[in-house]
Amino acid sequence: MESNIAIKRLSALAQPSRLAVFRLLVKAGPEGVAAGEIARLLGITSNTLSAQLNVLTNAGLISSQRDGRSIIYAANYDGMSELLVYLMEDCCQGHPEVCAPLSIAASRAACCDQPQGALS
């Protein structure tokens, strides 16, 4: 992952409305939520939300798909995953003991009951 893409994603998430939108979509799962409903749920005007959705999309954090008159937005889990990897990837250079808590936190925060054998 390139630095400028990481910046783009961090910038996209570093704004209250966009972070709320992203977390809403993360919670909503792969089915996604229509733009209008996002606006209603978060109390944002539609044109402002449109700009925010555009930023998140350009950052590769969400994707969209038309469904009739609505456009459905969904979180891009791969994009989020890449960012997390980027933020953590240099944490152990010569100091594995330092970021052990980080590793544990990541494992615990990530999915509820994943089999630990999943990591090759």
Add this chain to the structure above:
Amino acid sequence: MESNIAIKRLSALAQPSRLAVFRLLVKAGPEGVAAGEIARLLGITSNTLSAQLNVLTNAGLISSQRDGRSIIYAANYDGMSELLVYLMEDCCQGHPEVCAPLSIAASRAACCDQPQGALS
């Protein structure tokens, strides 16, 4: 973790110089790096760097300690860990299959060879 703190940390990291500083300190480990050396390594003027270090400090991502004439900065791994947990904490509400790759990525990116039994 509160939303505004997450925003503060994401904002702090969402800037090229600051992300570079943070990753440098993450790589450097707990011994840290003096402000002047950070400036030299990254080619940033000292006053600009001082402002950046202040932002990272206020976000709880780094901490400092005087050593003679120099001030040594070091990454705050706990602060980073909290942010990662916050970003991931809602990813599995009813859809564990979706964020399994994220969990695997987190485990793989985090420390090199941590014993898997470390997670309770």
Add this chain to the structure above:
DNA sequence: TCCATATTTCAACGATTATGGAATTATTGG
């Protein structure tokens, strides 16, 4: 005390960004 080094603070400029009103495009149903 005086000087050099290390870092921070202050003030100001230029650039970027978030926001909302108004107009525009796209889709559905009558």
Add this chain to the structure above:
DNA sequence: CCAATAATTCCATAATCGTTGAAATATGGA
């Protein structure tokens, strides 16, 4: 084709942010 709904684009304004020169503070050594 026309009206209604859904979302986006355009434009202007206000606010925030990064950067730098210059001055100020803190420490160590002579």
